[in-house]
Amino acid sequence: MDITERLSFFPSLYNVIEHPKLGMWMLYLTILALSIVVYKLGFAKKLPIIKSAIIYLFLAFGCTVLTFLGIFLPVAEGLVVAALILIIYKIRLHQSKKQEAENMK
Template sequence: MDVTERLSFFAALYKVDENPEKGMWMLYLTIVVLSIIVYKLGFAKKLPILKSFIIYLFLILGCTILTFLGAFLPVAEGLVVAALILIIYKIRLRQEKKQEANTN
């Protein structure tokens, strides 16, 4: 079995099999950015700067493990789907609040 057939979409896009160092760094950055987006859209609250720094530090460290899994499992793809769902939710919530404010 060829390893290129088992790569996830983003791993294949970044050609992890041909250039592993650059490809894994690109995959890592993609997963970090998508994780931050999902965190900000779905879970972030107003926190002091030091607590926010610690949360983002652990988020970035945790993405290291997700990157190794993301080479063959659809980790980044799942984060894209989660981000899209949260974006749709935020848009609908904003429209609903705007509509409720207009009726009052």
């Protein structure tokens, strides 16, 4: 059994088997960026700068673990889907509020 057949999309895209150091860094940065997008779209609230820094520090630490899981499991792909769903939700919410404001006039 070939191990390259078991890789999920992003690790195979970044060629983790042939270039492990660069591939893992690229996978980590992808998962980190997608996690930040999902956090900002779905869960972020206005916080003081120190509390925000602590949250992002723990988010970066958690993404380290997710990167190792993301080699064979679709972690980054799931984050892409979550980001798309949250983007669609935010767009529809904005349109709904805009239409509601127009109806109030």
